[in-house]
Amino acid sequence: MGKLDGKIALITGGSEGIGFATAERFILEGIEHVFITGRRQExxxxxVxxxxxxxxxxxxxxxxxxxxLDRLIDIIRETKGRLDIIFANAASCSFARFGTITEKHFDETFNVNVKGVFFTIQKALPILVNRSSIIINGSNSSNKGDPDLTVYCATKAALxxxxxxxxxxxxxxxxxVNTLSPGAIDTPLLRSMGNTQDEVENNLKMWTEATPMNRLxxxxxxxxxxxxxxxxxxxxxxxxxxxxxxxxxxI
Known part of the structure; x- marks a missing residue:
């Protein structure tokens, strides 16, 4: 018997990183079916x-x-008829120093991290069963001030x-409805944060040293x-x- 036997779940941003690992875990825990989304078909x-x-x-x-999102909900409704679990995980994160932030950066970050999460959940409500569970993937940046992540931190506080x-x-x-707030997690997204490989490695080192457990x-x-x-x-x-x-x- 798994912890999620008989459940139908949706994971947005499920092609890699945390979303993909969660899809794997859901399968191991006996999920009846899980839908994953992502921008890139490949x-x-x-x-899969x-x-x-x-x-x-x-x-x-x-x-x-x-x-x-309308198409996604229609597919779930037509194939399974309901949802028991939503993991609203899709997110965007990139550095931008305050004073140089463009409207494009602002809009893109808020559109994915805030608008996308809100309307994913709202549009799923008609097929979401009573006593179901919604998990919103936030970030420990929701209550911190991280350099060059002004817009990203604000989106996570909104969630x-x-x-x-x-x-x-x-x-x-x-x-x-609960918020899950990860810290520095070793994902493709985290390893893409930097303009050069040296910047990426320096960021990973900084986050590792700042974490009391001294690892990602x-x-x-x-x-x-x-x-x-x-x-x-x-x-x-x-x-x-x-x-x-x-x-x-x-700490």
Whole structure:
């Protein structure tokens, strides 16, 4: 018996990193079916091939495009008819120094990280069953001031506020809403943050040294926390922000 037996789940941004590791964990925990999304079809194809299960469906699309979200929900409704779990994970992150931030950078970051998350959840509400679980992937940057990440940090703080309000708005349906906030996790996204390889390595070293556990986290360590929040193990937990960051934001 798995912790997610009989459940139908949606993971946005599921082709690599935390989203992919969570899809793998969901399969291991007996999920009936999991839908994953991503912008790049080739990455989605690779993810499905790696997982090797008939219990996963990849749907290409941009989380910030409402037409793409409508199509995604229609596919889930037509094939499975319902959702029990949403892991709103799709995100964008790039450096931009305050004073040089462009409207394009601002809009792109907010469109994916805030607009995309909000409308993914809102559009899924008609097929989301009562007593289901919504997990929003935030960041320990929600309560920190990180250099050159002004816009990104603001988007993650907005997600924390969304989770609080959704918890209240959905309480009559007993739908739990929680925020998961990772720290420095060893993902392709983290390893892309820098203009040169030396910058990337320096950033990884900086984050490692700043973390009390003195290492980066792994995507699977975050995925295990997602399973906890998605399953009945957390049946009396809603509205929280669970930090999976090796103590980075707490010490």
């Amino acid at each position: 990455k989605l194809d690779e993810a 091939k790696k997982i090797q299960s008939n219990r996963i469906t990849a749907v290409q699309g941009d989380a910030s495009d409402l037409n793409h 924390r506020s969304f989770a609080r309000c959704m918890t209240v708005d959905l309480k009559e349906r007993q739908i739990r 986290g792994t995507p699977d360590e975050v995925a295990k926390a997602v399973v906890f929040l998605a399953s009945d193990d957390s049946s009396y937990i809603t509205g929280i922000e669970l930090f999976v960051d090796g103590g980075l934001s707490q």
